[in-house]
Amino acid sequence: xxxxxxxxxxxxxxxxxxxxxxxxxxxxxxxxxxxxxxxxxxxxxxxxxxxxxxxxxxxxxxxxxxxxxxxxxxxxxxxxxxxxxxxxxxxxxxxxxxxxxxxxxxxxxxxxxxxxxx
Amino acid sequence: xxxxxxxxxxxxxxxxxxxxxxxxxxxxxxxxxxxxxxxxxxxxxxxxxxxxxxxxxxxxxxxxxxxxxxxxxxxxxxxxxxxxxxxxxxxxxxxxxxxxxxxxxxxxxxxxxxxxxxxxxxxxxxxxxxxxxxxxxxxxxxxxxxxxxxxxxxxxxxxxxxxxxxxxxxxxxxxxxxxxxxxxxxxxxxxxxxxxxxxxxxxxxxxxxxxxxxxxxxxxxxxxxxxxxxxxxxxxxxxxxxxxxxxxxxxxxxxxxxxxxxxxxxxxxxxxxxxxxxxxxxxxxxxxxxxxxxxxxxxxxxxxxxxxxxxxxxxxxxxxxxxxxxxxxxxxxxxxxxxxxxxxxxxxxxxxxxxxxxxxxxxxxxxxxxxxxxxxxxx
Numbered sequence: 344x345x346x347x348x349x350x351x352x353x354x355x356x357x358x359x360x361x362x363x364x365x366x367x368x369x370x371x372x373x374x375x376x377x378x379x380x381x382x383x384x385x386x387x388x389x390x391x392x393x394x395x396x397x398x399x400x401x402x403x404x405x406x407x408x409x410x411x412x413x414x415x416x417x418x419x420x421x422x423x424x425x426x427x428x429x430x431x432x433x434x435x436x437x438x439x440x441x442x443x444x445x446x447x448x449x450x451x452x453x454x455x456x457x458x459x460x461x
Numbered sequence: 462x463x464x465x466x467x468x469x470x471x472x473x474x475x476x477x478x479x480x481x482x483x484x485x486x487x488x489x490x491x492x493x494x495x496x497x498x499x500x501x502x503x504x505x506x507x508x509x510x511x512x513x514x515x516x517x518x519x520x521x522x523x524x525x526x527x528x529x530x531x532x533x534x535x536x537x538x539x540x541x542x543x544x545x546x547x548x549x550x551x552x553x554x555x556x557x558x559x560x561x562x563x564x565x566x567x568x569x570x571x572x573x574x575x576x577x578x579x580x581x582x583x584x585x586x587x588x589x590x591x592x593x594x595x596x597x598x599x600x601x602x603x604x605x606x607x608x609x610x611x612x613x614x615x616x617x618x619x620x621x622x623x624x625x626x627x628x629x630x631x632x633x634x635x636x637x638x639x640x641x642x643x644x645x646x647x648x649x650x651x652x653x654x655x656x657x658x659x660x661x662x663x664x665x666x667x668x669x670x671x672x673x674x675x676x677x678x679x680x681x682x683x684x685x686x687x688x689x690x691x692x693x694x695x696x697x698x699x700x701x702x703x704x705x706x707x708x709x710x711x712x713x714x715x716x717x718x719x720x721x722x723x724x725x726x727x728x729x730x731x732x733x734x735x736x737x738x739x740x741x742x743x744x745x746x747x748x749x750x751x752x753x754x755x756x757x758x759x760x761x762x763x764x765x766x767x768x769x770x771x772x773x774x775x776x777x778x779x780x781x782x783x784x785x786x787x788x789x790x791x792x793x794x795x796x797x798x799x800x801x802x803x804x805x806x807x808x809x810x811x812x813x814x815x816x817x818x819x820x821x822x823x824x825x826x827x828x829x830x831x832x833x834x835x836x837x838x839x840x
Contacts, residue, residue, distance in 0.1 A: 424738030
């Protein structure tokens, strides 16, 4: 009985993790510019990896290895925002204007603009 | 060459005497000159009297030396002193470089001369990045005084102390044992001690800037309250953003915003901007001093940011419960929407009454533990 619940919980965690990773991938494709895409990149890492690692920890049971997955999550939580910030900061330094709702440029326009600059 | 002006940033250093001598000699080589001695205040103090006194003494001593050296030359030497950054918050090489550059341009200096062991007191050794930052400006040249006979390179362990080494030793030993899987096996303990000792001696200079105090464990405890809170916030906004992304119409309204959170010190600031970026919907783009430029994806995330919940939680972790009660950035007038990251913030533009009022209010509620915000206690 306990084993069944555990298996269900493990599968559940991994599925939720997969769901958020999928959402994050969708976001990277659907969102308009580099800043908003950087938002969803952090989703994959926080909840996507978070739930997946929770599933892994549960599958391994109470051992040092499962403790290491917690540590892993801790390090992801420190490095992920740093990377997102570095991307956003680099974009800002390049002078990229964030997309706003009254901005009707499409990806093709932006690409041409960028090519024209070179 | 009457407009020969040299700016010399000074800090407590054993080579000051030498630097002054060099500055005077090179400045007076071709005619009368002006020497401007400045002291740049390190970040974590709010007008601490003893520190200001020390700076005044240092500058006074330096001007006496300069006068002494100047007498040997025919050309006339004018000496000015100034203290910078007393009312600002400078915590990165570029902040300090900007302050020095601003002063140099205002006073028309055409040369900035550094002491070889100049250290503005913000932690890690910093002269190289500082010189690099200042090289961006064309108005003046940047130079480093040659290390004279009396100049000593800082000894390997001089910047650190026993409590710092001890703290890093304990942290790395515990970490090693966690990875080692069997902490009771003698081999792991011996290798653990050896590696922890190497880490402690090698990295103690760059890890802590101050000795750990009794505040540190208290903060660690408050951290354990903060982490579940942060997780809750992350899950909440993750669901919100997931709904937005999967919505067929993609109802986003991205805007750049700028806030000036009421946290002080590089570690609390790092913790705050890290948390802001971890929460989907808000992304820290730029941090200048205490000003944080944040990109927000949806209005709900923006409201949350302006309401300052995370900021309050960070204050709770670092300064204790009473500090959490400071009003939100929106109420303080320290939050705004911006169109371009280049435009100056509203609280810098007008030095008018509203910001002053907010400033005062803030000092009143300022927590007493302020002056040791830099510890690396992020376990």
